[in-house]
Amino acid sequence: MATIALVGNKGGAGKTTLSVNLASGLNRHDSTLVLDADPQRSVLQWRAMGEDPGLDVVDAVDDLPDAVAAHRDSFRHLVIDCPPSVEAPQTLTALRLVDVALIPVQPSPLDIWATVHIEREVEVAREQNPGLRALLVINQLEPRTRLSRMMRQALAELSIPAAETAVRRRMAFRMSVLEGRSVFDFGSRGSDAGAEIQQLIEEVMAL
Numbered sequence: 001m002a003t004i005a006l007v008g009n010k011g012g013a014g015k016t017t018l019s020v021n022l023a024s025g026l027n028r029h030d031s032t033l034v035l036d037a038d039p040q041r042s043v044l045q046w047r048a049m050g051e052d053p054g055l056d057v058v059d060a061v062d063d064l065p066d067a068v069a070a071h072r073d074s075f076r077h078l079v080i081d082c083p084p085s086v087e088a089p090q091t092l093t094a095l096r097l098v099d100v101a102l103i104p105v106q107p108s109p110l111d112i113w114a115t116v117h118i119e120r121e122v123e124v125a126r127e128q129n130p131g132l133r134a135l136l137v138i139n140q141l142e143p144r145t146r147l148s149r150m151m152r153q154a155l156a157e158l159s160i161p162a163a164e165t166a167v168r169r170r171m172a173f174r175m176s177v178l179e180g181r182s183v184f185d186f187g188s189r190g191s192d193a194g195a196e197i198q199q200l201i202e203e204v205m206a207l
């Protein structure tokens with residue numbers, strides 16, 4: 001059993017993209033539920049967009065603790081998609097409830113600076129949730145750029161470790177969100193993206 005929240009202090013970092021794809025990857029082997037805790041309800045929109053993606057999603061915007069309590073015994077894993085602010089009540093609640101907080105960051109100084117607030121909130125949340133593990137996940141990486149090399153160094157300065165697995169900028173991720181599917185539904189066109197997600201899942205499960 002793992003409860004995983006995708007959190008951050010910026011929109012566009014990849015919380016929703018990683019929520020639906022991580023949950024879809026987990027759901028291939030173990031029953032997994034996504035709790036949409038972002039008032040924008042992007043995961044619910046994703047779920048309504050395509051054909052049935054075979055992944056359960058519930059609206060947990062207004063009652064996240066109740067939703068977690070109601071579903072934690074029925075699913076092996078819960079994935080919570082949070083709003084783009086660490087001050088949002090849903091994010092603060094999630095940090096107090098989950099086993100793992102994943103913080104997607106784009107290879108950009110603006111994204112790195114935005115994580116400073118998260119370090120603080122993770123520390124505060126640990127007073128009530130001492131087992132909370134947190135991991136930065138580089139998302140939308142474009143390998144072989146100078147920026148992406150500098151990114152690792154910059155992240156090493158932060159108190160929250162960065163995942164070994166970086167998620168590259170790939171069309172399959174973009175299409176998955178647009179089409180209400182996961183990268184695992186794209187056959188060979190999604191295989192590199194799927195392999196990255198699977199590697200990230202293994203890293204998270206080994207934390």
Ligand SMILES: Nc1ncnc2c1ncn2[C@@H]1O[C@H](COP(=O)(O)OP(=O)(O)O)[C@@H](O)[C@H]1O
Nearest residue numbers: 011012013014015016017140168169170173174
């Ligand atoms: N690894 C990726 N490769 C390509 N596009 C991505 C990737 N991650 C996110 N995106 C795109 O970036 C945009 C913002 O991502 P999203 O998951 O909505 O961020 P957030 O939920 O943090 O606001 C979306 O258009 C999404 O398709």
Ligand SMILES: [Mg+2]
Nearest residue numbers: 015016038042
């Ligand atoms: Mg989102």
